[in-house]
Amino acid sequence: MASNRPAPAAPFVPSQEQPETFGYGGYRTDEGPWEEWNPTEESIRPVRGRHRVAKQRGGLARSSTVLGVGVIAAVGAGGMASAQTGKPPVSISLPDLPNVGSLISDDEPAAETAATPLSDIGGTAVADSEDTGTATTTTADAGEALRTRIMAQAEQQQVQVDTKAQAATEAALAKQAQEAAAAAEKKAVEEAAAAKKAAEEEAAKKAEAERLAELARQYTLPTSSYTITSTFGQAGSMWSSGYHTGLDFAAPTGTLIKAVHTGTITEAGWAGSYGYRTILTLDDGTELWFCHQSSISVSVGQKVATGDVIGRVGATGNVTGPHLHLEVHPDGQAGGIDPMAWLRGKGLTP
Structure with a gap:
């Protein structure tokens, strides 16, 4: 990762010699005495046109925010993908942040920079919008896919339950219809048997009447007026x-x-x-x-x-x-x- 450029050196004041060394080596007499430097806005204000640091108006913060959201989304998606597929976790490499020099502009004091977008990790890509500053998801993440799969399985199971219940209801209705048909058939057979019996009895009575009528023509009472x-x-x-x-x-x-x-x-x-x-x-x-x-x-x-x-x-x-x-x-x-x-x-x- 690249580091920011060092701040400009403070002016040399010979009369302020410090008892302790500062820098990479010890105190050197040929460099003169050193004094404590407390930089202020006035002391580090550069000459116009050279080494002027542009005021940051949220560009770096916004880029950092996008970077953090991307890292969290990538890590979450990568972990979820690992939990679902059993594959080893995906390594994540972060791009270098822009150095301080990229923030310095001689012409535009309010220049803004955009962070480099993260690569696609775990099926999710995050992009920085220069117009709205919001992150957009381009593809469905693994969690949404898992939720969709679970909902589909639940719906399929519900369909199976409904189909089974409908089949049971249809079987019960068919059984009732069969029983009703059997009862109606039995009743019809009984009614037919009863009608046949009644017809036979009627025919027997008629035959007996005819027989008696024939016998009456063959037989007579022994006397009259009795x-x-x-x-x-x-x-x-x-x-x-x-x-x-x-x-x-x-x-x-x-x-x-x-x-x-x-x-x-x-x-x-x-x-x-x-x-x-x-x-x-x-x-x-x-x-x-x-x-x-x-x-x-x-x-x-x-x-x-x-x-x-x-x-x-x-x-x-x-x-x-x-x-x-x-x-x-x-x-x-x-x-x-x-x-x-x-x-x-x-x-x-x-």
Whole structure:
């Protein structure tokens, strides 16, 4: 680094000899006595036109400031770059400061000098502006690059989180839609099954009605203008078995008795407590007993059809009044069944 020029020597005063030496050697008698020199502004004012020191108006201070800022920026950037890349630190060389001679001007008393700019260090260059005196950054430093990288990574992570959350939401919505579709499909299947069952039941009812209608054309009630007075299973002391074994149609004496269905007469005559009785055996083996008749119109072995007259209502046997006592014995068995239910099974309503 260059040094400043030495100040001009003080005038020689022989009478003021100093006891101590000054300079590079000891006191020399041939140079004369020395006296203490206290320079003042008046004593060092140069002759106009030669060796005049220009007043410094901030040029050196401004250059020093720029130099300090540049050094700090360079050192900071170099250290940050070393921390990021792991490379060895960059050596820094400082330019020589302008010497005092560069500040001396014979023509312009207020000349200003500019400091030499630092070289680019750590990706940052600093320049001195003669107009504004401010330092400007020409490239983004390593710290800004690191901050930008961190912000980009954070944004990328946030995007990943948002994407994952959106995917989870879409999966949940898809699952809900699938469950809703499955529930709707199940409900539709159940409704279809219920509708099918209802249709089948309706068809069964319709078929049964048609069957009963067809049977009704094949079967008929045993008499007309009647009143039901006693039903099957009714308890009482009037019956030897302790309960009623048939169905009673109360009607005036002489009312016609008809064959309920096509069959063969297997019995016709007196039957004790049953009075005059006629037994009609159907093709399936079921026996129909018509009791308490006043008269019989058929004979054993005779074939009859539905609605043919086989006798008349009477009050013979163990009775309290004229009526038709009807019993039903499937397969000719001794114990009978409820005639009301059997007639209803044939499409008839007593």
